[in-house]
């Protein structure tokens with residue numbers, strides 16, 4: 001498989017190079033040259049296949065010749081060695097729980113797949129690769145955990161001081177080894193802007209082999225398709241589901257749409273956003289107007305200019321009517337998110353995290369207009385990652401999952417820096 005840049009000013013590359021580079025030299029996102037079609041047989045027999053078989057079959061064409069079959073099988077099975085249960089909340093809405101991985105958020109799958117591919121490719125490189133990544137909360141933990149101890153790769157995470165939850169902070173600051181956390185005295189937008197500038201800086205590119213580990217990287221973006229296959233594997237209704245995805249950078253939902261283009265039956269996609277409504281506004285007006293991000297209680301979706309939306313437009317060839325037939329996007333307020341967490345907990349006994357609650361609200365509202373359409377939400381994080389919101393709202397304490405208890409024993413180690421590019425560059429060049 002070859003990948004082209006969405007800016008069309010850079011040469012095509014194979015999967016290997018797309019993973020190693022992250023972004024094309026013309027700053028475009030890489031996009032697969034063909035969208036593979038899966039056989040009807042495969043799609044109809046999902047429920048009798050293992051997760052590993054599904055994972056390898058779906059990823060095979062995207063990886064191409066760059067990783068041999070046996071190695072790909074091993075990478076896939078290590079990536080997905082935990083559960084992805086589809087849990088019924090009520091007669092119309094189920095929850096595909098994507099938080100059973102090591103850092104309790106869905107980003108584990110992308111980070112684990114990418115780290116193992118990079119580790120595989122790195123064996124033939126003679127220079128260490130440095131991953132520079134900005135996080136609003138969950139990416140940092142997933143990337144730190146996924147890359148911990150991978151030979152030839154070091155990870156530098158920029159996170160906004162005081163703006164991630166306590167568990168999120170422990171997950172990114174207690175790893176040690178090849179993982180370094182930079183605590184930036186600013187916002188997520190500041191962290192993101194610093195990382196973007198670093199990729200364009202010749203001095204840094206001379207000193208480091210830099211790559212990204214956010215969903216811009218195809219190694220992180222593409223394996224997210226697997227959730228949708230695992231969801232359909234457990235879907236036992238005749239009509240295909242409406243799938244509602246809490247969205248920030250739009251990598252996850254874009255992967256879902258790819259899965260659908262490859263043959264997975266899905267009735268309709270919904271991208272549920274918080275107050276950061278750049279895409280919902282675009283869907284209504286046709287006007288794409290990126291803006292500064294607004295802080296909300298679903299902080300992993302606080303994105304004002306979603307990087308992967310360009311990939312969604314590419315899938316539909318820029319045709320707005322085609323796009324609108326398959327995808328709706330709505331914005332949900334914090335007030336409504338909170339009342340949804342309370343409503344679902346009190347009526348169904350199901351505890352949503354703020355991100356899942358945004359999706360639940362959007363899907364239930366959709367069903368009020370389309371009462372015959374059942375579906376599921378992607379529950380992207382464990383509620384324990386957001387104790388402040390949930391404990392004050394419901395007056396309950398969420399018990400820590402078993403492994404999370406170990407986190408409290410770790411010591412936070414971070415390097416505090418002002419939110420300026422100069423400060424970070426100086427630190428990077430001075431180590």
Ligand SMILES: *Cc1c(COP(=O)(O)O)cnc(C)c1O
Nearest residue numbers: 138248249250251252300380381
């Ligand atoms: C990252 C994240 C999202 C948003 O996913 P995108 O692929 O960026 O749209 C949603 N929920 C949680 C919990 C996340 O960590």
